[in-house]
Amino acid sequence: xxxxxxxFTIMYVALFMLSGVALLTLTGLITxxxxxxxxxxxxxxxxxxxxxxxxxxxxxxxxxxxxxxxQLLTGSVIGLTVMGIASVxxxxxxxxxxxRPLRTITAATRRxxxxxxxxxxxxxxxxxxxxxxxxxxxxxxxxxxxxxEAQRRFVTNAxxxxxxxxxxxxxxxxxxxxxxxxxxxxxxxxxxRLRTELDRVDALLDGFLTLARTAHGVLPDREPVDLGALTAxxxxxxxxxxxxxxxxLGDGAWTHGNAVLLARMVGxxxxxxITHNEPGGWIRVAVTDGxxxxxxxxxxxxPPLDPARVARLGQPFQRLGVARTARTGTGLGLSIVAAxxxxxxxxxxxxxxxxxxxxxxxxxxxxxxx
Numbered sequence: 001x002x003x004x005x006x007x008f009t010i011m012y013v014a015l016f017m018l019s020g021v022a023l024l025t026l027t028g029l030i031t032x033x034x035x036x037x038x039x040x041x042x043x044x045x046x047x048x049x050x051x052x053x054x055x056x057x058x059x060x061x062x063x064x065x066x067x068x069x070x071q072l073l074t075g076s077v078i079g080l081t082v083m084g085i086a087s088v089x090x091x092x093x094x095x096x097x098x099x100r101p102l103r104t105i106t107a108a109t110r111r112x113x114x115x116x117x118x119x120x121x122x123x124x125x126x127x128x129x130x131x132x133x134x135x136x137x138x139x140x141x142x143x144x145x146x147x148x149e150a151q152r153r154f155v156t157n158a159x160x161x162x163x164x165x166x167x168x169x170x171x172x173x174x175x176x177x178x179x180x181x182x183x184x185x186x187x188x189x190x191x192x193r194l195r196t197e198l199d200r201v202d203a204l205l206d207g208f209l210t211l212a213r214t215a216h217g218v219l220p221d222r223e224p225v226d227l228g229a230l231t232a233x234x235x236x237x238x239x240x241x242x243x244x245x246x247x248x249l250g251d252g253a254w255t256h257g258n259a260v261l262l263a264r265m266v267g268x269x270x271x272x273x274i275t276h277n278e279p280g281g282w283i284r285v286a287v288t289d290g291x292x293x294x295x296x297x298x299x300x301x302x303p304p305l306d307p308a309r310v311a312r313l314g315q316p317f318q319r320l321g322v323a324r325t326a327r328t329g330t331g332l333g334l335s336i337v338a339a340x341x342x343x344x345x346x347x348x349x350x351x352x353x354x355x356x357x358x359x360x361x362x363x364x365x366x367x368x369x370x
Contacts, residue, residue, distance in 0.1 A: 012091030117145035244282040253294040255364040273300035296362040305352040
């Protein structure tokens with residue numbers, strides 16, 4: 001809006017100055033044409049004394065006209081300069097008044113988020129272009145509210161509607177395996193494979209629901225969270241196998257958010273480093289408080305990675321060197337991390353380490369004095 005206001009001000013000043021210069025030019029032409037002398041005709045005869053007197057009077061008159069013209073030109077230039085300065089101030093003020101409704105619309109639109117989509121601009125005033133723009137934005141907000149509400153209803157109902165068949169299938173497997181009498185080995189093996197697949201579907205469903213909630217800013221139970229202590233608790237509950245874990249969890253890295261979702265975020269980042277690592281590899285986890293940010297950094301070793309493919313890991317179903325049909329995960333881990341970080345007002349950075357492996361950096365708003 002400042003750029004538009006500046007352009008309007010320059011346009012107003014340019015139009016005023018052009019009008020002033022044109023007016024001064026016209027005035028000068030009229031003054032010059034009025035000061036032209038008419039040469040005496042051949043029939044006009046004067047005595048020498050009279051001719052000398054007339055020449056002296058004409059010289060004085062011409063000098064007076066030149067002085068008058070100079071004064072007029074000087075006064076016009078001074079007046080044009082003063083009015084040019086005044087036109088800058090007046091042009092800026094007029095441009096501000098013209099753009100004031102747009103600034104109001106912009107400020108009101110910025111205040112409307114996923115949590116208060118019911119609000120409307122309801123711009124007052126005549127039915128002009130500005131009010132038409134505000135009414136169009138209100139219609140867009142209404143459609144967005146309906147879409148978000150439909151999404152929230154889906155997230156609320158999907159958990160029950162989709163988990164019930166999974167629970168039924170698990171119960172059927174348990175009943176089939178627990179029947180009296182010897183159970184064929186083939187049946188037991190099949191039941192184990194089906195349970196594994198059901199667990200994978202359950203994890204995939206849980207990932208979808210978490211991704212849907214966080215993508216739309218649904219963050220209940222926000223509170224100050226110690227990111228270092230939370231990371232330590234998550235690390236204590238993970239099986240790192242034979243990997244070497246180097247943890248540097250500093251104090252003071254507090255942020256404001258949902259502790260359950262933040263724990264899911266840390267678990268996904270560290271779990272991704274554990275899953276996609278080489279045998280006998282290492283993981284480095286660090287939590288620090290930077291300038292206005294709570295910083296979580298997770299590094300893992302491994303072969304060199306393609307930076308272009310690493311940049312897409314925050315999208316759903318993106319893996320490095322693993323097909324979508326592989327059973328090493330759901331492919332939603334880092335996309336869920338990206339959604340949780342975005343919902344908390346932070347940033348996620350994925351970098352391929354030059355030495356090989358991956359570096360994941362999460363920056364969250366720091367809560368001072370928590």
